[in-house]
Amino acid sequence: MSKNELSLNELSQQIYNHVGGMKNVISIVHCMTRVRMTLKNRDLVDLDGLKAIPGVLGVVDDEQLQIIIGPGKVNKVAKEMVDMAGVDLGETFPEAHSGKEMVNEKAREMKEAQKAKQKQSTLKVILKDISNIFVPMIPAFVGTGIVAGIAAILTNLVTAGSINGATWQQYIDVMNILKNGMFGYLVIYTGINAAQVFKATPTLGGVIGAVVMLTGMNPEAPLKNLFTGQALSPGQGGILGVIFAVWLLSLVEKRLHKIIPDSIDIIVTPTLSLIIIGLIEIFFIMPLAGFISDGMVGGINWVLNVGGAFSGFILGTFFLPMVMFGLHQILTPIHVQMINETGQTMLLPILAMAGAGQVGAAIALWVRCKKDKELTEMIKGALPVGILGIGEPLIYGVTLPLGRPFITACIGGGIGGAVVGLVGNIGAIAIGPSGVALIPLIANGRWWGYVLGLIAAYVGGFLATYFFGIPKEQLEKNTLAETTEDIIVKPTSQVKEVSLTSIANGVAHTLEEVSDPVFQEKMMGDGYFIDPSDSHIYSPVDGTITTVFPTKHAIGITTTNGLDVLIHMGIDTVNLDGKPFDVKVTQGQKVKQGDLLARVDLEQIKEAKKETSMIVVLTNMDDIDTFVLTKTGTVTHTDHLLNVKMRLSVK
Structure with missing residues (x-):
């Protein structure tokens, strides 16, 4: 074992x-x-x-x-x-x-x-909840992130004049539509998942997430920031603001469920919950984020005035925390003003280093924690889009839930920002994504300085995380996976081909077409199935009968080179107690390809309202080098349907 x-x-x-x-x-x-x-x-x-x-x-x-x-x-x-x-x-x-x-x-x-x-720190609990909120979104992050990265590169090439906008713009628009299906409504998805984590109503959580978009607000009479008197901006409060608001929602809902009579609970509880939390979110959480953002503007202006490597380090280090609170939106008018006055924004290339630091940190986690399959799989999915400048999968799926790697990743971003600031005069001619996708927008041929910054951020994030950013429990988990492993000399391999014939006369189909979800999703392995035209079931291979199930509905055969073949006669026929099946072989018996294995009463199966699909599954797919289904449609039991290359281990 x-x-x-x-x-x-x-x-x-x-x-x-x-x-x-x-x-x-x-x-x-x-x-x-x-x-x-x-x-x-x-x-x-x-x-x-x-x-x-x-x-x-x-x-x-x-x-x-x-x-x-x-x-x-x-x-x-x-x-x-x-x-x-x-x-x-x-x-x-x-x-x-x-x-x-x-x-x-x-x-x-x-x-x-x-x-x-055992004591659980508040920070660990919070980070665990954040992880549970965002991990289910990783596939969508990865898919839309790659689409967004491609769209960003094409957009930047159009802006730089390298490709024709008339030719490419429609393709870019389609990819942006796909991308915005995720990122445009990320606060809603976050609200729904947060509600599931905090045991609130998921749809109410989605509504609370959507509140920060301020949809429906009259632009001529916008809601005011209670701290500054300025108009609220959509997105203030950001993702963490939504999570906090949904946590409050869960508390309010639980309390109302206890005090509201059951007869009116379905009406009163959701209504009051939305009103209470919505008001808190609009008039407290969002204004608080706005108040913080105003202070951040002053800090950014001061840092920009100082200039050089110091400015680059500060901005590169603290940009991702700003993104998490939705405060990065305040930088857009600064970028626009810089481009209008000087033809470029020197702020954007520095801030882009923050995402590069995340990439370096993720690679370090991959190297140090390679035995943690769940973590490494997420990193493999999130890295490509992170390199293209889409940082959410790495932030919310990898570094932030672990805590310490997020901090060391920010330090890596600071190192990259310091390099960009030190080289100086590196600007972007338009607002675009970060990562390698920003390279076409770097002005005055100084893309080399930007690339140098990216490399510094990658290396800085990697080294900071490798030596200081791996959580103790993560190291212990990886060490436990590595210890007690025996040194195994892997055998050399030979490949041998096996050809499988049809198990019956009838119509052959791919396994994806079978109605049973276990076989359809290939949980047991790959293969094919036959809609039989008669009652005879034949052996598809030479081999030994390893299993005849007591209810006679399934037979297992193993070939001399180790291919395991499962023949499953009918769908959900285990409950028929073997009555439709007349099995002609016994366990341990040698059979040849084409030998009769069983006769099946198809009408009896149909009368029991079961399907007569005769399924062949190869259950040891890990030992198979290649698998090709060569024929479908009408077949006889002598037709060859499968070509399989087995990988044979030899000492």
């Missing part, structure tokens, strides 16, 4: 933990690949938690809760689960807790109590 693999008991216990405990289970059976559970209360099931358990390949929420474990192992897990409950497979669980469950629950309670004694 590998270090990260759970024992049968641990896996079984974790499954119980995420379905509401043994007391929520009526019975357990299993098929060729899945543990099938009949439950009392489906609301107690934590689907995301189940899917995250090591060893669980997927979950199907159907009439029965189906937990995909895989052939061979599923029967062991199901047996362990019913043994823990003191019943047999298919037998109804007793209402009273078994002694073993009582012991397990007591142990779990003690573990949770011990965990509760």
Whole structure:
């Protein structure tokens, strides 16, 4: 058993933990690949938690809760689960807790109590919540970020006169529309996710997020900043302002739910919550951000007057905190004024270094924490868009949730800003994104100084994070993953081809077309399926019968070079107790390609309102070098459908 693999008991216990405990289970059976559970209360099931358990390949929420474990192992897990409950497979669980469950629950309670004694700092709690808010948005950040980066490069090339705007502008507009679908409404998505984290109503959280956009405000009579008397600007308060407002929303909602009668709760609670939090957000949170922004303007002007490397370091270091509070909007008129007066803004290239520092920090995290697969996967997705100047995925998905790397990344940005300030006279001829996408807009051929700053920020962020920015708990997590690993000499490999024929006469389809989501999403592996025209099922390969399932609906074959083939006859036919299946082979029997494996009563399957799709899945895809489905449509059982190149390990 590998270090990260759970024992049968641990896996079984974790499954119980995420379905509401043994007391929520009526019975357990299993098929060729899945543990099938009949439950009392489906609301107690934590689907995301189940899917995250090591060893669980997927979950199907159907009439029965189906937990995909895989052939061979599923029967062991199901047996362990019913043994823990003191019943047999298919037998109804007793209402009273078994002694073993009582012991397990007591142990779990003690573990949770011990965990509760451990002190959690307020900062760690806040950072964890921020992570939970933004991690679900990472795929959208990455996709729209890449689109935005491409659009930015094209826009800058048009502005610089390097490409024709008449030819490219429509493509740029389409990409900007796609990009703005995410970034234009980021405050709304943040509000929804924050509400889910803080246990508020998600749609109300979205509304609170949208409030900072000030949609519907009369521009001729704008709302006033209570601190300065100036008009409020859309976006003041920023992302963190939205998170704070939604946290307040969760408190107000919980309180109102307790005091408002149930008969009018659905009307009164959301109305009062929106009014109370909306007023606080508009007349306190946003004005407070505006008040801070005014002070920041004075600070920026002072820093600009000082000039040189010092200015560059200060501006490069503190720009990202400004972005988080939505204060970067105050810089737009400064950029515009600089361009109008001098033809360039020397502020933008300095501020662009902040994102470069994030890139360097992320690379350092990748190097130091390479065993943390979840973190490294997020970094791999966020790095390309970070290099293109879209920093949100790196900020909210990687550095900010970890705390210390965000600070060292800001220092890296300061180092890059100091280099740009030291070189001097590096300006952009228009307002655009940062990162490498800004290079075409650098004025007077001084792009080399900007690139030098980017490199300095990358290196500065990397070094600061590598030596000082890795949190202690992250290092311990990575060290734990590295220790106790045996030195394994990887075998050399040979590749051998295997050709699979059709298992039946009929119509062949790709696996994506099958109705069962487990096979459709290839949780068990890739393959094909046949809509059969007759009852005969044939072996697609030479090999040994490794499994004939008790309900006869599934057969496993292993070839001499280790290819594992699963033949699944019909969809959800495990409940038919083997009646439609006349299996002609036994476990351990040698078979040749084209040998008859079974006869299937197709009409009996149809009468049971089940589908007759005959599925072939290769369950050890990690051992497969290439996989090609060569034919679909009408086939006979002698037609070759799959070409597979197996990777054979030899000593």
